[in-house]
Structure formats: C-alpha cells, structure tokens
Amino acid sequence: MRVALFATCVNDAVYPSTAIATVKVLERLGVTVDFPAAQTCCGQPQYNTGYRRETEPLVLRMARAFEGYDYVVTPSGSCVAMVRDNYPRIGGKAQAEGRGDTLATASRSLVPRMYELTEFLIDVLDVTDVGAFFPHRVTYHPSCHGLRLLGLGERPRRLLQAVKGLELVELPGEEECCGFGGTFALKNPDVSTAMGADKIRNSLSTGASVLCGADNSCLMHLGGMLRRQDAPQRVLHIAEILASTEKEPLV
Template sequence: MRVALFATCVNDALHPSTAIATVKVLERLGVEVDFPAAQTCCGQPQYNTGYRRATEPLVRRTARAFEGYDHVVTPSGSCVAMVRDNYPRIGAGALAEGRGRDLSDAAASLVPHVYELTEFLVDVLGVTDVGAYFPHTVTYHPSCH
C-alpha cells in the first residue's frame, strides 16, 4: 500500500507539528508514509475567493504530485472537501469551455484516493483506537466537513 501525506499549505506554514504528528500516528500503526516534495496548496483559498481559473494549475500539480499513490492522507477536512467536491467541478467547467480534458482527467484520477486522516484510520485501516489518552473533559465540535 503506497500512502502519501498531503500536509496542506496551512499546516506547512503555520502548524508543521500537525503533519509530523500525522506521520507518527500512521507509522505507529505500521503505515509507511511518503511525502511528495512537489505538493503545494490544494487551491482552496483561490477557489473560495472567486479566482476559479487560478485554481486550475493547482489541480494539475496536486494530481501529478500524488500520482501513483493508493491513498493520499491529510489532516484537513477542508482540503479533502476541496479535492473531492470542487476538483471535479473545476474539471467539468474547463471541459465545458473546451479547454480542459487533462484537467478533468487529473481531478478524476485523484478524487478516489484522498482521505481525511480519521476517515483513513477508520474506513481504510479499521482502527478506532490509536492508543491516545487525554484525562480531561473536552468539547467536540462537528465541523462543516
């Protein structure tokens, strides 16, 4: 099983310890994790602010960066939603405008391989207990993702 970490631009710039912790959890569970150096931003900031065409090169780049991996795991529900929900829309839009068969194919090739970390743990690895312990009361907030 070939697994790649998609660290995300926010984690890379502001919270690199999140990506490191993700790798530690996965490796503790016996998963060998690659980190493709070609990865960058998924394009969500551009897409969400209306710069849809500016996102297109990032769709292509992201698909190329993770080409050949069985699973692409990220600790970001937002980036997973961007890839799963918006990459196909971006590809379809470019295709409808007659300029993007490769973009549509790039999106389609990546979408089925992308997982949010907890989804990967439970749905792919079948793990519901990672051995973590936190002896304090917490509040759970189910985000929009």
C-alpha cells in the same frame, strides 16, 4: 499500500505539529508514509474567492505530486472537500469551455484516493484505538466541511472515545458554524466574530480544558478568540491528541 501525506499549506506554514502528529499516528499503526515535496496548496483559498482559472494549475500540480499513491491522507476536512467537491467542477467547466479534458482527468485520478485522517483510520485501516493517552477533559467541534460535505459523522468521536484517560464532553450547538469560513471571516468580520463568540461561550460552558477539531483553520479562529479572552482552554487538532501516548505525552 503506498500512502502519501498532504500536509496542507496552513499546516505547513503555521501548524507543522499537526502534520508531524499525523505521520506519528499512521506509523504507529504500521503505515509507511511518504511526503511528496512537490505538494503545495490544493487551491481552496483561490477557488473560494472566485479565481477558478488561477486554481487550475494547482489542481494539476496536486495530481502530479500524488501520482502513483494508493491513498493521500490529510488532517484537513476542508482540503479533502475541496478536492472531492470542487475539482470535478473545475475539470467539467474546462471541458465545457472546450479546453480539453486534462483537468477532468487529473480530478478523476485524485478524488477517489483522497482521505481525511479520521476517515482513513476508521474506513481504511478499520482502527478506532490508535494507542493514544491523553488524560484531559475534551470537547469536539465538527467543522462545516467535515460535517456537511464529507459526512464524517461519529468517526472523530469514536477515535476520541477510545483514547485512554480522555473524557469527552458534548459541545452545545456543536453543528453551528464557528464563523471562520475562510475568506468569510475577512469579508464579514463582525458576523464571523459573533459566531465565534457563540462557539467559544458554548465550549467554555463544558468545563473542558481542550477544544478539539479536525481542521486547523477553525481552530486558528477559535484559538485566537480564546487567547484574547485569556480563557482557561486551549485548542488542539485531533491528530495531536491521537499522537499523544504515555511514553510521549503531549505537553
């Protein structure tokens, strides 16, 4: 089984610890993970802002970078949703415009091999207990892409519930958007901030010391709001919790 890590541009530039944690978890489970250096961005920021043509070279680059791998695993539901939901649209549009089927072929090649981390752990490896230890009270925020486009459902919670020492508490209004939404937060800052404030208020009401998620874009938004409030809660990607063990505790 050949497995590659897609770190994502956000994690590579801002949250490398999440990509490192993903590799730690997979290697602990006996998976050898490659990191193709040619990878960059999946094109989600460009596509979501309306620059379809500018996204096309990134689709081709992604397909080339991960060619030959059985699985491509990433700790980002939004990037997986970009590949699964929008790459076929990009390829189909190019075909409809009479520009050949290169993009469509690239999309068909990559889409079935792209997995979000919790999907891969449960659906492919058939694992819920990854040997983690994290003695803290945690609440989980399901991001919109993971919840609505990927249908991750209970997968993240099943993994968290199996972590030794972890107390998982329900987040009120968990299915409500946190307000980040990529460029939505830039174009509609007042609405985005209000939505984030609702999420933070609900999260703090749980008494959890950690707000966990599977997308660092959402956690960046919420973590910034928590820091500005000097709130007694931190944000962590689920990969980092799953990577924590008694021998290597997360500090």
